[in-house]
Amino acid sequence: EESETEEEVEEKLLDLEKRKEFEDVDSSISWALDAIEILAGNEIIQGTEIGFEPHRTITRAEFIKLIILSNKIEIEETSENIFKDVEKEKWFTQYIETAYKNEIIVGDEKGNFRPNDSISRYEIAVIISRLENMENEEIQLNFSDKDNIPNWAKSGVGFLEEEKIMEGYEDGSFKGEKALTRAEAAVVVFRYLNYLINK
Structure with missing residues (x-):
């Protein structure tokens, strides 16, 4: 039996041509525009009664x-x-x-x-590391606040950092206790899907 080609896998996870626009998602959040519109076009993420609400905490x-x-x-x-x-x-x-x-x-x-x-950056890191069976992996952490990262989140944070799925702030910190907005969550999931497609 032939294994699936990468194109077929990619097509199954995400069709980059499908997009859905929202009135409250515009160039003011250009960093999240592709993620939101493509995930919505693929029916992975939904809007609400008043638009997408990108700045609301997910x-x-x-x-x-x-x-x-x-x-x-x-x-x-x-x-x-x-x-x-x-x-x-x-x-x-x-x-x-x-x-x-x-x-x-x-x-x-x-x-x-x-x-x-709300869901914190730490919690999201752990969820994605469980999807990847990476929960107990030893991964080098480079964030300036790495000593504050709880043990239960370390491998998840390390994995997301290594694969550039979730990045730190300009001051070099991870700030894992911070909640994510709907726009930020869309970007994380979009990057994770791109990681799956390309791995």
């Missing part, structure tokens, strides 16, 4: 949906409630349950997922 539930759709992970729903605060009838439940089943996320010590909370 929620944990929204980011998980983005990860499941971008990686084309098959949806798995369960009969039991996995997290106390993820009710069955919510729009995000199937994505969160799928992420849990695929060992991409775990809850907090109280059995909650906190779907409507």
Whole structure:
């Protein structure tokens, strides 16, 4: 059986010709324009009732949906409630349950997922490192605040830095506790998909 060519893999993950525009996504955020429009054109990311809301903080539930759709992970729903605060009838439940089943996320010590909370740069680094099975890899960190990076996030941050999926700030720091906006999250996922296409 012939293995798939890189072109076929690329086509499956992302069609770079498909774009969707939003009134609130313009040249003022030129650094995120391609990521948002191409992900939206591929139906990986959705707008809201008022546009795309690029500057609004992305929620944990929204980011998980983005990860499941971008990686084309098959949806798995369960009969039991996995997290106390993820009710069955919510729009995000199937994505969160799928992420849990695929060992991409775990809850907090109280059995909650906190779907409507913001998601930090550290948490995103860990989620992507789990997708890559890189969670326990030893990777050199070069950020100026590397001594502040918690152990549970180090390999994820290192992987994202190494592959230029998520970069630091002008002062050389990573600032992992900061929440991501919807525009920033789109850029991270777009870069990650390009990494998958090219690896």
